[in-house]
Amino acid sequence: MRADRLVSLVLLLRQHGRLSASALARELEVSTRTVLRDVEALSTAGVPIYAERGRHGGFALLPGFRTELTGLNHDEALALLVVGSRRGAQAFGLGPALASAMRKVVDALPEGSRASAAGAVQRLLVDPETDLLERRLVAEEVVPTPVVAEVRRAVFAGSRLRIHYAAAEQPPAWRTVDPIGLVTARDQVYLLATRSGADRTYRLSRVLAAEALPEPARRPDRVDLAGVWRERGRRFRAGGQQITVLVRVNPARRAELVGTAVAVHSEDTGPDGWPRLEVSFQDARHAEWALWRLAADAEALEPQWLRTSLRDRAATLAARYATPS
Structure with a gap:
């Protein structure tokens, strides 16, 4: 175990250049004291690790140091x-x-x-294509390989990108963007970018064509992609025409409701034992879709217009099946 940890310590320094003892301890999931002992052991073995003091100090390897660390357990x-x-x-x-x-x-x-x-x-299966009811779990939308390859090339090379993008309910148009990174979420791939300095998020399945341009992208050298994603999500939830709904839901299907909602604001338990949640949806259509798919296992308590819409939809369906075909 210690040998693996020593190898990991050297690899971390090779990849990051310089890390503090506390940062190494977090990465290796050990104490700072253990890191200091490991650094001393590596130095004794001839690995050229040196310490830099000061606010931005830490441990680093001598420039140009390379060693073959190819063993895999x-x-x-x-x-x-x-x-x-x-x-x-x-x-x-x-x-x-x-x-x-x-x-x-x-x-x-x-x-x-x-x-x-x-x-x-062979004894492990991760993310099968269907669940136990044979419902497909893999997204049907497939992005053409040339589009993905060109977007990926621009992201990694740090070059500007020209995309032919089909936004929802808008005709396709060409846009020149500065790519920041790619994110997958719920089987969708998103391109995080800026356009004329403003933050933009593009669904890759709506990119019809892409071309990496020769000029460099206007973006920072380093980026916390997880932090950028969280911030864009927060702004998305805070803006737009979101709908807040009070719902009672069968406990067995609570996770489904929460999984389709944009945010959960509050939750308690009603006298019938069912959870009552105040949740937000992207818009009226999203709210109606989310509640309709839960059928009798959920009830929208507020707002009244949503109750009326669901009632009218159910009445239309009941009338259609009231007589033999």
């Missing part, structure tokens, strides 16, 4: 193989590259570990 190889079964690589257009990488990882293992890892991964 069984669990590391298994983790890579499991990751290889996820849909993220497909979403980013990296499926063939990931498959090739997995073959190289397996081929690099010793014979005994190779057979063990291959047998173990």
